[in-house]
Amino acid sequence: MTADAAPQPGPEPLVDQLRAHAGFCTASGAPLYAELMTGMAQDLEAGGPTAEVFAGREHPPVGDVLQLRMLGGLHRVVLTRRAPLLATYYRSVGGEAAPDGAWSVAREVVAAHVDELREALAVPPQTNEPGRAAALAVGLQAAALVHGRTDVRLLEVGASAGLNLNVDRFRVTAADGDPAHVWGPADSPVDLTGSVLGGWPPPVEGLRVVERRGCDLAPVDACSAEGRLRLTSFVWPDHAERHRRLAGALALAAEHPVVVDRADAVAWLRDRLREPAADGVLTVVWHSVFVQYLDDATRSALWSVVDDASVRMPVAHLSLEAPRAPYMGSPTLMLDGAVLGGAPAHGVPLTIAS
Template sequence: MIPHEGMQGLNGMAAAMTNSLPVSGGLLSVVMEDISDGGPISRIICDHPDAETPLFGLRVLAGVKLLVLTGQAPELAAHLEDFMSGQTSVDYVERVRRTFRETITEHPDEIWESLHRPVQQHLPSRAGFLLRGLGMLGAKKVRLLELGACAGLTLVPDRYRWFGNDWQWGDENSSVRMPTDGPCPGDINIVERAGCDLSPRDPANELDRMILRSFIPPEREVEQIDLDEALILASKSRVRVDEGDAAEWLGKELLSETESGTTTVVWHTFFWGYLNSEKRSEISEILSAAAKHMKLARISYEPEDWGAVPHLEVTVHP
């Protein structure tokens, strides 16, 4: 059984989804009800070591969606499509809930495997916050290093086309075209870029693409389209994303020299919350040491806590 605090967190997440993500919130509530009743879903998932963590519920939902995407849950796929089209009668909603429950209990091994995957809601739109930070920084030549880079989609803001209030920026021929806020970022040349992740995803690999799609709620159709277009672009761009520990990787990358006049920018989004205090301190110490021999800045777009509104922070290391 999940401890009381873990249950509170999961119930709170389901409640928070009710207005903005009603389908996902409703399906997560099915999981929570089953856990409270000690039902068959609880017997599949509650022994997982991460069961009381804040984002565990999203892993369950992503595991079910992956079954839909891979064609292993055709009945649920059909029900969800009708449900998203506005079929909301009491009988129909109960049918969706029942089919969702059955999908989990009929695929215990696949669901268990999904619980080991980190939550990777890897959206190219988040590169817009990096772009705003780069504009605030004012550096003309940038070496970009991303922690928690996943498939590298937020390492390539210059390969997307951005539309501000009265400006446009980026590759005018890009298939990824997104609105953003703030002033025009100006003249920025990203001369080098790389990232790391404990579980990097290859945008050219079909299963990895479906895993990333599985974390996008069915209500977020526009984000799904942006993700698909960005994955196609990334599969052609082949940005380097290494598998490894963020602190160890960053320490090695910061040992290499850069072109004259280049500012090294360390960037991360929805990453910091996964680290314990020791790892956070280690990364901060690495940055402070590296700043003694290079122009270095850090741009982050992170919430202070899970469920909080993220905020942009730009730090120039002296």
């Protein structure tokens, strides 16, 4: 799920949303999007091409984040090499120009692609952050220690493209360089070196993911060109490290594809947990930055499914979520209700709880 915006109730004037989000971008190390959103707000008020793109949707719910939908569409134009001058501002394609003046160039591209960008408003932002795998790796080791089992069946709800289901193929190490705290192959294309701060639980010898599967209401096919483009387009251009992690995870997904079913989380998880795991296998139910998208009844139903299954088989509930309603803010890593640590929305660094 996306980490750059979360659903919030109520419509507001889009021009106000653009200006508020521009400030958030400035604070989040995304100066290009701050510049573009400021320009979009001015252009919307002036009746320019931005107004054509958003025509009829000038007061959307905040949670629709139409600005990110439009910018995702604009990013796809850049990524497919149809806006070479604008690309000079996009770090995601090697651009190095300062963001000042980017909007005047972007406005021309918007004017040339109004219909395409209007269609992009139907595509909700969706990212699949490989950085959250640092929390998953630490959590899997903790679960193996608590439950005394080293073979894991990993089930992820809200899995998006399922990139983090390949967690055992990622490289995760502690910030202090302790060689005892190392996870995954040294040559992994997803390098989360130094991503764990604090007292990492003791390493578990022989931990294996023997089965992996996920679900999402709108899964993205990481093995398709369209899916890769979509995931890449919603990572902000200034966030070079996120782009590197995503590229590595997509390379792994091409080599080791995983199953992500298009399904409702509660029904899917209930069905999976009715399937007994093999002898000696621990089932780990995992989700990250997901529950904020659920209503209270669905959240309660999901917890009940996990609790009911834990009576029948060894089940660990591992999550990286904001700890309380409305489930905004920095996520907390929890195992069976116990706090293991905390992380920013994109996952790194993970700080182990003292």
